[in-house]
Amino acid sequence: MNPLDLLDRLVGLIARLGFSESFIRFGIVGTLGFVWDAGTVYLLRPFVSLYIAGTCSFIVAATINWIINRLWTFRHVEHAAAHVQWAKFIAANAIGFVFNRGTFFLLVAFSPLVVKHPVIGIAAGSAAGLVFNYLLSKRFVFG
Structure with missing residues (x-):
């Protein structure tokens, strides 16, 4: 039996x-x-601000998530052209981005603990954006 x-x-x-x-x-x-999100933030952190690292990591994570959702989560759905669907996924997740990165940015701005350990802010932001991203992705991207 394979892992999937x-x-x-x-x-x-x-x-x-x-x-x-x-x-x-x-x-x-x-x-x-x-994991992709946090890894990208920690990779970029020595070179750019946490705000820039957080924005870049969102794009990286969203793109990888779109690929896996396309191939696994919504594999039984007829898909639009990849570039069109990716653009829809990014657009739909822009609302989730507001909650996700908004939470992250607020915690970075007001919590020295999060500045020292950004993974805490990344986790809080991920939880804040999950429901919005799912509902919009299911309805407008993969539906």
């Missing part, structure tokens, strides 16, 4: 709790996006 089959089985088990399978997959992809 195991992951799909896990999604099926969690779905029994009442969550939709696409939301669970979107959340798993979002968790991976958190």
Whole structure:
């Protein structure tokens, strides 16, 4: 059994709790996006401000998340051309960006702890944007 089959089985088990399978997959992809997001911030942090690093990392994470959501989360949906769908995904997630990066930027501005450990702000921002990103992605990008 390949890893995706195991992951799909896990999604099926969690779905029994009442969550939709696409939301669970979107959340798993979002968790991976958190890794890309945090990794990019820490990679860029020595060279640019946290605000620039946070903006760049959002674009990196959103692009990787779009690819995985296209190939796995919404794999049974007929897709638009890749460049069109990517642009829609970025546009739809702009609202999530406001909540995600807004939370991150506020915490950077007001919390010395977050400045020292940006991963805290990244996690808080990711949680703030998750629901908005899912609903808009499901309806306007992959729906």
